[in-house]
Amino acid sequence: MRIDLNSDLGEHFGRWELGDDRTLLSIVTSANVACGFHAGDPTVLRRTTEEAAERGVAVGAHVSYRDLAGFGRRFMDVPPAELTNEVVYQLGALAAFTRLAGDRVRYVKPHGALYNAIVHHQEQAEAVVTAVREFDPDLPVLGLPGSRFLEAAEKAGLRTHREAFADRAYTPEGTLVSRREPGAVLHDPEAIAERCLRIARGEPVTAVDGTEILVEADSLCVHGDSPGAVDIVRAVAARLRAEGIEILPFAEKYV
Template structure:
């Protein structure tokens, strides 16, 4: 058995640092690298992509709303044509740095509020799909199972991959509990590792209301900005390997 382990990286900006990218890149198999709109300046992007390439970690474009102040976690009612241009712009910026590192963008994963919005928002989901298709019609995308984004991406011929979140609570419908609600973010490495193992095996996990839900996933995400992110990622990777599940990128 194999499953990808990803994390959101490259989210520092100027003198402001966020997370331990170096440590996480020694654990994860895919890196969702910020593209400058919600976080990440050119120096951060260049350093992160070079480090990922040196370690053999697949780089994905972590595209989001133009929202540095809100870290991309606020909904913005962007006209579809502008959102398509924004996503293309971000992919182009990251692509320049991956090329310098002797690599390329392997996939696209939306960030934050954009990720959650295009679970249901038809217009914005279509706009993101159009941007990815225009950039590379064979580019894989990563998103929430059952989302409009993945449905439209599949219809457009893009390779589709499903994601589960190691450190986030789920609703009974299989969507993420809002960060504004208590218990939305999980912190215990052992508990998180056990849940990730169940997801990798195709077994149900417990939603926030106590019901059992099935989450099908090709990749597990540990948020790089979560407290204890390195310990969580290491616990997940170690538990998977101990149980015969190999962490490996879904988009090599």
């Protein structure tokens, strides 16, 4: 048994810092690197991609709405053609820095409000898929199981991978509980590690209303900006390995 462990990284901006990227890069196998639209500036992008390359961590493009003020967590009614161009722009920026680091972008994962919107928003889902296909049709994408995004990506011939969230609560429908709701973000490292083990084994987990749901995943995400992110990632990695589950980047098969 194997699973990928990813985290959102490179989310500093100028003198403002968020999360412990260096430590997280010593544990995770994939890094969703901010591309400058919700966080990350050119210096941050270069430093993060260089550190990921040194560690052998797969770099994914964490594309977002153009929303620095809101950290990409506000829905934006962007016309599809404009959204496609903005995603291509972000992919190009990250690709330049991964090339300088002697690597390349390995996959694409939308961020924040865009990630949640394209679970159901057909036009925006297709706009993101179009951007990836036009930029590099060999790039796999990472998203929520059952989302319009993964359905559109598969239909377009892109490789798709399913993601589960270690530190977020789920609705009975298998979507994420809004951050505006109480209990949306989980904090107990041991409880999170146990839930991740169940997901990796293909066992059901408990939704916010107490029902049992099945969350299929090729990759587990711990948000790098969450309080205690390092403790959570360490607990998850240790628990998975103790149970004989390999932690490997899902994009490794496309190298």
